[in-house]
Amino acid sequence: MLLRLLLCLMLVLPITAVSYAGEVKVAVAANFTEPAKDIAAAFKARTGHEASLSFGPSGQFYTQIMNGAPYEVFMSADAERPLKAEAEGLGVKGTRFVYAYGALVLWSADPKLIDAKGAVLKSGKFNKLAIADPGTAPYGVAAVETLRKLGVYDAVAPKIVKGTSIAQTYNFVSTGSAELGFVALSQIYRSKDGSRWIVPKSYYTPIDQQVILLKTGDKNPAAKAWMAFLKSPEAIRIIRSYGYEVR
Incomplete structure (x- = not known):
């Protein structure tokens, strides 16, 4: 009798567990x-x-x-x-x-383009700079704040291309559509490809x-x-x- 009860429990318990699983x-x-x-x-x-x-x-x-x-x-x-x-x-x-x-980083697929201090932004030696649209993406707001902090926003504004999201911004840079861009550190954290400058957090709103x-x-x-x-x-x-x- 006890063995039969245990067998019944083994059959019922997995079904019960699945029945309580939901979706969010x-x-x-x-x-x-x-x-x-x-x-x-x-x-x-x-x-x-x-x-x-x-x-x-x-x-x-x-x-x-x-x-x-x-x-x-x-x-x-x-x-x-x-x-x-x-x-x-x-x-x-x-x-x-x-x-x-989150943390903001200036990144390029070119391993020699970006120096340790992001001086390339002041040199202007690039054709396109990708940022996320500041109207919808907080990382885009942080990018604009950084450019203004460096005093280069007006100079580089004609070269800015905006991604609808930080994911599209990353794609612009990774495919070479833009030589460099501001992306989330998390997007390149596990990779050693390209060159990067991690933007000081004092340059943008947390x-x-x-x-x-x-x-x-x-x-x-x-x-x-x-x-x-x-x-x-x-x-x-x-x-x-x-x-x-x-x-």
């Missing part, structure tokens, strides 16, 4: 693409829940969320938009926090990347589990492995 729809800032994929894999292994990830510029996501897009978690590249989401009733109060602190649980996800256990998992040691190790700071 997450809007993720483009700079966080690769870390988010790794976190999603670890999240599934740990909880059984699936994370459906969408990547793009934070400003565009915010507009979509305002217009009723069914995202349940918003991982922005700044603090401003999650704060607005909370203030305007789109996000759940008390759920917002910084999941990563990139405090915040996440918030949206009202659409308030009753979804998978969404709440994702928010909790972002604070786990496992997720933090992944985030740091891409060059972000976590405090």
Whole structure:
């Protein structure tokens, strides 16, 4: 009798575990693409829940969320938009926090173009400089702030090409469409290709990347589990492995 009961439990338990697995729809800032994929894999292994990830510029996501897009978690590249989401009733109060602190880097696929101090920007010896659109991407705002801090914005403005997101900006540089560009450190952190200058953080407004649980996800256990998992040691190790700071 006992053996028969144990066999029944072995058959039922896996089915029960699967039945509780859910899905969370997450809007993720483009700079966080690769870390988010790794976190999603670890999240599934740990909880059984699936994370459906969408990547793009934070400003565009915010507009979509305002217009009723069914995202349940918003991982922005700044603090401003999650704060607005909370203030305007789109996000759940008390759920917002910084999941990563980003860093800006000037990068070129040419290993000899960029020196250790980014002096190439003052020399002007390039035809195109790629940045993310500052209207939708916080890393684009940081790029403009850096250029103004260096006093070269007006001189290089005619050479600027704007990517719709930091991902497209990276593609401009990696394919040679632009000789150099401002990208997220996380995008090249694991690579030794090309040349780079990590921009001093005093040159731009801190990139405090915040996440918030949206009202659409308030009753979804998978969404709440994702928010909790972002604070786990496992997720933090992944985030740091891409060059972000976590405090």
